[in-house]
Amino acid sequence: MSASDDLDLTGKLLIAMPGMADMRFARSVVCICSHSDQGAMGLILNKPLPDLRLGALMAHLELVAEDATDSAPDAPVHFGGPVEHGRGFVLHSAEYDGGSATLPVADGIAMSATLDILEDMLHERGPTKARMMLGYAGWGEGQLEDEILANGWLSVDASPALVFDTAPPDQWEAALRALGVDPVMLSGAAGRA
Helix, strand or coil, rough: CCCCCCCCCCEEEEECCCCCCCCCCCCCCEEEEEEECCEEEEECCCEEEEEEEEHHHHHHHHCCHHHHHHCCCCCCEEEEEEEEEEEHHHHEEECCCCCEEEEEEEEEEEECCCCCHHEEEEEEEECCEEEEEEEEEECCCHHHHHHHHHCEEEEEEEEHHHHHHHHHHHHHHHHHHCCCCCCCCEEEECCCC
């Protein structure tokens, strides 16, 4: 099976099944930004890095405010996936247009991967909603399709509410509920007294 066989997951959220063997993806929700018969690229939404805030990252990148009214957003930086940890991506609301550097992902959701968006965010010209990620999740040709066939992932349409308005600790269960699945039915806690 290839992505061209009617399986295009661009704009979908992948929800890791409880038996996910790769601990980097345990209970993860991944927004698929691009999917073709050559492979897929996505960003993990619900794994904020415990000790890194967007302001500190901007300072490290030597992005500084133009005047006293500008300040870096106080937001967490997320672990976007195990590929290219030093590369940054911003998943954001679609009203922000970074030109050719912005990739439409789903209705109301886009992705940009240049310093321009961070500069715009610092100077309050950026998107109204955004999540900063370091690294990404990548799959080679047929790899994601094989993982889905092996019951490693469920998928649901990405929505701005799930991506931006749901707290990371709640995203896995919220994504399952959006699919109509009770998380208790998938967890090891089901049936215990």
